[in-house]
Amino acid sequence: MKRKILIGNWKMNKSMQEAIEFANAIRDKANEVEKKNIILGIAPSYLCLPILKKLGGSLLTFAQNVHFKENGAYTGEISIPMLEEIGVRGSLVGHSERRQYFNETNTTCNLKLKALQEHQMNAIYCVGETLNEYEEGRTKEVIKAQVLEGLEGLEDEYISNLTIAYEPVWSIGTGKNASKEIASEICRYIIEVIASKYGEKVASGVYVLYGGSVKPNNIKEYLDDEYIDGALVGGASLKAESFLEMINSIEE
Numbered sequence: 001m002k003r004k005i006l007i008g009n010w011k012m013n014k015s016m017q018e019a020i021e022f023a024n025a026i027r028d029k030a031n032e033v034e035k036k037n038i039i040l041g042i043a044p045s046y047l048c049l050p051i052l053k054k055l056g057g058s059l060l061t062f063a064q065n066v067h068f069k070e071n072g073a074y075t076g077e078i079s080i081p082m083l084e085e086i087g088v089r090g091s092l093v094g095h096s097e098r099r100q101y102f103n104e105t106n107t108t109c110n111l112k113l114k115a116l117q118e119h120q121m122n123a124i125y126c127v128g129e130t131l132n133e134y135e136e137g138r139t140k141e142v143i144k145a146q147v148l149e150g151l152e153g154l155e156d157e158y159i160s161n162l163t164i165a166y167e168p169v170w171s172i173g174t175g176k177n178a179s180k181e182i183a184s185e186i187c188r189y190i191i192e193v194i195a196s197k198y199g200e201k202v203a204s205g206v207y208v209l210y211g212g213s214v215k216p217n218n219i220k221e222y223l224d225d226e227y228i229d230g231a232l233v234g235g236a237s238l239k240a241e242s243f244l245e246m247i248n249s250i251e252e
């Protein structure tokens with residue numbers, strides 16, 4: 001049976017002091033659920049990564065972004081070896097805010113995924129259609145291109161260990177979460193797209209998360225769905241109480 005995954009994406013939020021308080025509040029729970037087939041992780045700012053690694057117990061840590069080069073004249077960027085040095089083993093790739101505000105494309109996401117593969121680091125590859133694309137009925141077309149172009153040239157083994165997050169852009173931070181039916185249909189479609197190119201065996205290892213206005217009061221309906229393996233949560237992951245509430249409802 002696949003494990004259930006809950007990842008919090010803090011975006012550009014929380015001071016280091018607030019990260020310490022969060023880690024202290026959830027550490028015991030993180031250690032407890034590790035034995036119950038639930039994977040918990042947080043993608044904080046780079047500055048808070050060492051804090052969560054030190055104080056978060058079994059909580060996994062992810063970067064929100066990486067550069068695909070090992071080093072060089074890329075002012076303001078962080079490389080994969082820098083993350084390895086502090087023991088971070090994975091990163092988000094292609095979050096819609098990176099695509100929207102920092103011009104990330106399927107091609108740059110592909111370079112990042114290949115670089116992570118080279119370092120045997122985990123990736124949570126984010127895909128999702130904009131409101132316009134949704135209203136024009138182009139969701140599957142957009143998702144298919146994001147998945148196939150993002151994964152182009154990756155090894156089967158790496159793909160079979162990949163996590164993909166379906167996050168419709170119109171549902172992020174808006175309170176307008178996608179219905180369970182939509183989320184389920186697209187998460188299932190992502191697996192179908194991977195299966196049609198890489199085969200059923202590779203596709204069966206891939207985890208697919210839903211993200212977009214997931215809250216303590218709706219997380220369970222998503223995670224009960226057979227095609228949704230977990231959730232990527234922004235706003236509701238910022239408060240330890242609501243993060244704990246979400247863990248509790250997954251456990252039930």
Ligand code: PGA
Nearest residue numbers: 172173212213233234235
């Ligand atoms: P949200 O963000 O939960 O605040 O909608 C989700 C995300 O951006 O990953």
